[in-house]
Amino acid sequence: MTALERLADLAGGMMLDTARVTAVTRLPGEFVRVELAADAFGKATWVPGAKLQFRPRRGTLSLRTYTPVRWDAGRGVTELLGFTHGDGPAARWLRQVADGDACEVFGPRKSIDLRDPAGPVVFVGDESSVALACALRTVTADVAHVFEARDPAGLSEVLAGLGLDAQVAEKTADRAEVLRLARSAAGPATLVVTGDAATVHAVRRDSRTWPRVPREVQGKAYWAAGRTGLD
Incomplete structure (x- = not known):
């Protein structure tokens, strides 16, 4: 591991929360549903439309962004729906992810706020x-x-x-x-x-x-x- 990779992991350890994969469902059309659990999720305030970022590969601070489908603060659980088209690090992670895997996440953070749409x-x-x-x-x-x-x-x-x-x-x-x-x-x-x-x-x-x-x-x-x- 290079010095830059060690520095990225040190910074990631301070910035990111650890989550554990608690369920994986593979859907048609290259879609994957992933349920994540983390203590930090129980303390967070989620707004429908907010984004959650995760780091698919250690040794870098490159994050990939997804929109949680739902958020259960009481259980400390959220769910992501990923599209695995392409060969990027997030697509590769989603194709290989299994129940019990750990990952590092950041958020939720503001993106689109869907709480109060004006009518239809x-x-x-x-x-x-x-x-x-x-x-x-x-x-x-x-x-x-x-x-x-x-x-x-x-x-x-x-x-x-x-x-x-x-x-x-x-x-x-x-x-x-x-x-x-x-x-x-x-x-x-x-x-x-x-x-x-x-x-x-x-x-x-x-x-x-x-x-x-x-x-x-x-x-x-x-x-x-x-x-x-x-x-």
Whole structure:
């Protein structure tokens, strides 16, 4: 181990909390549900939409960000839903994780605040947004879900298994279908859009021309083609 790796582990020991994996469920479409338990979770205040970061590899301070699906402070337990597409350190960790494993976490921290949406919600996202949709369900059921995916049938299967009724469009460069579905969703008062940075930008811009312009818009890019470091 190099001096830099030792320094990263020393800093991580001061900054990060240790959590233990208490359940792993592998879902279709490269999704994994992971339940984590930690003493620190019982002392934390969770807001639906907040983020939790974890360190998938020691010897570095590189963290990966996920949206907890639920939070049980009484038991000191939370649950993450990860999409394992790609070959990054978090995807590799999720593919290998097993009950009883330990990991290091940081948070929860502020991201999107879903506690008080203004009326009916139109939710637009992709595979990286599924956990946020589940977190929103803890607040309101008055949601029209629209997703884009490279494999619409596969994502539809996952969403149905999670109890999320959604329309899923095939991901295209012009985003025409996801824009059409979002525009036609009934009665939006709040728009929540996350996922691909280009889609977030396109939906926010298009929403200004909707028959019913959203009173509140919450958007956050989770990833962008050719870039790293986004939440």
